[in-house]
Amino acid sequence: MLIRAIGLKLRMAYCERLKSLGLGKLFEISEILPSEDIAALVYLWNPLTIVTCVGFNTTPVENLFIILSLYGACIRVAPLAAFGWVVASHLSLYPTILIIPVILLLGNGPDATPRKLFLMYKKDEADNSSKGRVVNGLSEQKKFSWRPVGLFFVWVLIWTLYTLVLCGIFMRNYGGLSEMFNRTYGFILTVKDLSPNIGVLWYFFAEVFEFFRDFFLIVFHVNILFMILPLAIRLKHRPCFLAFVYMAICSMLKPYPSVGDSALYLALLALFFNELAEMQFSFFLFCGFVGVSLLSPVMHNLWIWRGTGNANFYFATGMAYACFQVCFCTFTGIFVGMYGL
Known part of the structure; x- marks a missing residue:
């Protein structure tokens, strides 16, 4: 339901974008398939999703809070977006990079017109002829709204403190918060368990010399960070697509991936079914x-x-x-x- 709701918001934003460019009739006459329904079906009936549920994996819980965060950002409800992002980051380290798409969604909305020159035909109101005059200029754009972004960071601080207090209470007799971080984030960053999985890091670190282990750990983890800024600059006007790219990259490079990660980003890609219908290969x-x-x-x-x-x-x-x-x-x-x- 949340994926479908995100798709509805995207379609409404896409319609407003066409109207702002003077192409509202194009949306009315075009046969656009309901991408939100397709995305929901892709996630629900995806064999990868079914396998994840059959295997009692906790990835669907993480996916739930990721989608909850994106949905809250789409409707510009900062407390909901902050709650989903904080819990998803608590369950796994890699959803933390989704803070950039969430901020863009809160500030610009689901879809913002890119800042470039457009050739728009505007009818001359005084003349009823079919000819129009070409206007070369910038289309009207909504300004970035900083208020929901500021509220988002305030609620991130509140939910983080609340989560840490609860974890501290439950972990009192098990080593406290330091032991919790060591067994969660520390386990992910140090890649101690080399059990076979669908990723590629387990085999690499099983073969690498122990002397070079720390160096390659830094290289693989920093590799994800190097991609964040260029992608954010290129896709700042499509934050939902940016979130898809981020999740796909994390699914490729994280040390302990699961098929549930792929199920989520494939569902998000289905939100752009109409735009990517003619993609090659x-x-x-x-x-x-x-x-x-x-x-x-x-x-x-x-x-x-x-x-x-x-x-x-x-x-x-x-x-x-x-x-x-x-x-x-x-x-x-x-x-x-x-x-x-």
Whole structure:
């Protein structure tokens, strides 16, 4: 329901954007499919979502609070957006980078017209002829609203203190907050558990020399931070699409990914179904995701349970999965850059 509500807000913002450019009739005559319904169905009936629920994974809980934060930002309710962001960041470290899309949503709304020159045809009211005159200028734009952003940070502080107090009460007899942070954020940052998963870091750190371990830990974690600012500058007018890109990057580079992470960003991408309908290589990417989804459990069974396979076979499926995600983000980014969505 929250994903569908975000889609409705996006469609309303898209309609207002066309009207501001003098293209309101284009929205009325165009056969636009309800992307919000498609996104909700993509998440609910996605095999990755079903597998996550069957495996009793906690990723759907994290996804719930991420979507709650984005929904609160779309409707510009700062307390709700702050609550979702704080709880999602508490459950996992990587949703913290979503603070940039949330701030853009609170300040600009779901969709803002990019600051560039447009050629708009305006009818001369005094003349009833069919010809129009071309006006070269900037379209009207809404100013960035700082008030909900300020409220957001105030509520982030309130919810963070509230969460830490509750955690401190429950963790009194288990080492306190320091032990909690060591076993949550510390566990993620140090990558102590090298159990096989669908990511690629477990194999890399199993093979790397211990002397270089700290260096590569810094490299992999900082790699995500290097992408935040350039993407925010390029996609500042489409914060929901920016949130999709951030979540896809985290799903690729986090040390302990799950298929539930992919289920969420695929659902968010479905919100832009109409804009990305003509994206190239979509069938190739779809077949790649299906092939990896079928091969990964087979290779895991052969290696872990039957003992007849090799670690390289299972790692190869993880590498293929990461490569397809890279191609997926690259092609969508190129399409956005070409058509200025």
